[in-house]
Amino acid sequence: MPECDFTPPAYKGPSLDECLEIRKANLFPGLVTFYKKPVLIHQGHKQWLFDHTGKRYLDFFAGIVTVSLGHAHEATTKALKDQADVLWHTTSIYPHPQIHQYAKELTDRMPGNLKVCMFFSSGTEANDLAVYLSRIHTGAYDVISLRNGYHGAGGTPWGLTATSVYRHVTPTGFGIHHAMNPDVFRGPWGGQSCRDSPSQAQRSCRCAPGECAASDKYADQLKDLMMHSTPKRIAGFFAEPIQGVGGTVQMPKGFLKKAADLVRERGGLVITDEVQTGFGRTGTHFWGFESHGIIPDIVTMAKGMGNGYPLAALVTTPEIASSLSKAVHFTTFGGSPLACAVGRSVLKAMDAEKTQDNCHKVGTYLLEQLMGLQREFPTWIGDVRGKGLMVGVEMVNGQGSIEKGSGRTCSIEPIPPQIMADIWEHTKDMGLLLGKGGVHGNVFRIKPPMCVTKQDVDFAISVFREAIKMSLPRL
Numbered sequence: 001m002p003e004c005d006f007t008p009p010a011y012k013g014p015s016l017d018e019c020l021e022i023r024k025a026n027l028f029p030g031l032v033t034f035y036k037k038p039v040l041i042h043q044g045h046k047q048w049l050f051d052h053t054g055k056r057y058l059d060f061f062a063g064i065v066t067v068s069l070g071h072a073h074e075a076t077t078k079a080l081k082d083q084a085d086v087l088w089h090t091t092s093i094y095p096h097p098q099i100h101q102y103a104k105e106l107t108d109r110m111p112g113n114l115k116v117c118m119f120f121s122s123g124t125e126a127n128d129l130a131v132y133l134s135r136i137h138t139g140a141y142d143v144i145s146l147r148n149g150y151h152g153a154g155g156t157p158w159g160l161t162a163t164s165v166y167r168h169v170t171p172t173g174f175g176i177h178h179a180m181n182p183d184v185f186r187g188p189w190g191g192q193s194c195r196d197s198p199s200q201a202q203r204s205c206r207c208a209p210g211e212c213a214a215s216d217k218y219a220d221q222l223k224d225l226m227m228h229s230t231p232k233r234i235a236g237f238f239a240e241p242i243q244g245v246g247g248t249v250q251m252p253k254g255f256l257k258k259a260a261d262l263v264r265e266r267g268g269l270v271i272t273d274e275v276q277t278g279f280g281r282t283g284t285h286f287w288g289f290e291s292h293g294i295i296p297d298i299v300t301m302a303k304g305m306g307n308g309y310p311l312a313a314l315v316t317t318p319e320i321a322s323s324l325s326k327a328v329h330f331t332t333f334g335g336s337p338l339a340c341a342v343g344r345s346v347l348k349a350m351d352a353e354k355t356q357d358n359c360h361k362v363g364t365y366l367l368e369q370l371m372g373l374q375r376e377f378p379t380w381i382g383d384v385r386g387k388g389l390m391v392g393v394e395m396v397n398g399q400g401s402i403e404k405g406s407g408r409t410c411s412i413e414p415i416p417p418q419i420m421a422d423i424w425e426h427t428k429d430m431g432l433l434l435g436k437g438g439v440h441g442n443v444f445r446i447k448p449p450m451c452v453t454k455q456d457v458d459f460a461i462s463v464f465r466e467a468i469k470m471s472l473p474r475l
């Protein structure tokens with residue numbers, strides 16, 4: 001394990017068993033914990049987390065893609081403390097300085113006329129307003145999102161989220177339709193040059209350089225949905241530039257641009273959800289939409305923007321925002337002095353520490369190393385994908401059959417859940433915390449704090465290799 005110059009003080013709180021008992025008695029049972037034996041985390045430092053026994057873990061999931069700069073980051077902690085000494089809360093009815101300075105600094109990072117913002121405490125709230133705003137502004141009602149997408153588990157975004165694990169028996173999202181997901185590994189179409197990534201699907205195709213037949217086919221599916229299920233005019237279309245919770249699924253190049261054209265032809269607004277992809281995580285750009293060659297009408301963001309402090313925003317054009325002026329709109333905590341002070345210090349630290357650049361360099365190295373691992377286990381590691389420090393590794397059943405005519409070199413049957421769970425548990429035991437996701441729960445999600453190094457990657461790869469070897473059936 002790479003060196004760490006920090007040792008936490010001994011843990012003195014309630015035991016893990018006590019916490020689990022309280023959890024069982026006093027928290028909602030639907031709140032899942034990771035791992036067979038959960039880890040009680042009580043302290044963090046940069047890319048490291050410490051449990052109650054003092055054991056150190058390399059954090060490759062960053063509190064679900066949220067701790068962007070690193071745990072207990074010095075400058076952001078100082079900004080929070082400094083602001084806490086002065087003023088915690090006023091609401092936006094008084095023009096305290098932080099919200100104004102932050103609004104300017106944040107929107108300065110946006111292209112085109114995306115110049116006005118509204119702050120919240122969670123991504124779900126930002127997406128909720130995005131749906132509402134698209135309807136108020138266009139006068140239309142129907143909204144489209146992509147299957148396998150995640151946009152929040154509450155309010156209207158619950159309806160945008162299109163994964164069965166987040167669905168209950170009650171209907172959500174009236175007027176929301178889910179288009180076929182352009183997944184070039186698992187979907188019907190895809191090939192070996194579809195992705196904006198160093199790692200492509202192991203799948204043959206006949207596309208000439210610069211062409212992508214898969215992106216046309218998936219765009220046709222969107223057109224088909226609009227032909228059959230929506231009125232001639234729609235309110236909006238939501239997409240994550242790279243799907244996060246769904247298992248780091250990347251659209252084929254050109255798809256989002258084609259989708260945006262189709263949506264705008266029908267009067268709809270294009271909304272990109274940058275809750276996971278924003279703030280430089282994808283390495284080449286600050287915002288995920290920039291690598292798709294589009295400027296959206298509305299952008300939503302959260303998670304990494306506060307390095308773990310509850311902070312979210314919606315950014316749009318003055319014209320679209322003005323549609324909401326016909327009645328009062330307000331949130332109590334959005335844009336609080338504390339949140340804005342943290343948000344400003346996060347932006348500043350991202351520049352000073354060149355985190356986007358690090359995402360590109362270390363992320364590309366990580367992808368190359370994972371591609372090497374895939375060559376070692378070609379029938380079990382079905383797909384390696386992503387960009388920057390937003391990476392997914394889809395595990396498949398090495399003993400499953402390969403669909404004829406699919407052009408794939410492995411089965412897409414998910415790895416048996418027990419083997420997946422064993423690999424995951426072993427990585428944790430060896431000191432590596434990975435995320436997990438995808439509709440079948442068979443994708444390792446790797447989205448660490450943006451300060452990780454190549455040495456961290458080398459350690460993670462050796463742990464991952466060992467865990468796979470320990471878990472696969474003896475053949």
Ligand SMILES: Cc1ncc(COP(=O)(O)O)c(C=O)c1O
Nearest residue numbers: 122123124150151152244275276
């Ligand atoms: C892409 C995306 N959008 C929206 C959300 C919802 O954000 P929050 O959990 O802050 O409400 C999430 C959360 O995981 C997300 O990944």
